[in-house]
Amino acid sequence: MSEMLQHRERINHLDEMLMRLLEERFAISTAVGDFKRVNHLPILDAAREAAILMRAEQHGPEVVAVYETILAQSRAVQERQS
Numbered sequence: 001m002s003e004m005l006q007h008r009e010r011i012n013h014l015d016e017m018l019m020r021l022l023e024e025r026f027a028i029s030t031a032v033g034d035f036k037r038v039n040h041l042p043i044l045d046a047a048r049e050a051a052i053l054m055r056a057e058q059h060g061p062e063v064v065a066v067y068e069t070i071l072a073q074s075r076a077v078q079e080r081q082s
Contacts, residue, residue: 025070026077033078043078 001009036043049071056067 029074029077030081033081036078043075
């Protein structure tokens with residue numbers, strides 16, 4: 001097996017893991033949205049998002065960019081339930 005193919009297979013494996021984790025995260029976001037709606041809380045929790053992005057910064061700008069998208073999609077999931 002070529003080195004390139006080995007790298008791609010490892011990336012494919014990691015992508016599958018990430019996708020499963022994102023599915024789980026969005027399912028939990030749905031439950032969080034339900035809680036917020038029942039308790040009349042806003043969808044956006046700016047302090048929580050800032051804390052998550054600060055943690056992401058420790059892993060580099062690429063991770064921050066990915067988390068900005070994840071957080072936006074989590075809000076979208078919660079807003080669709082409204």
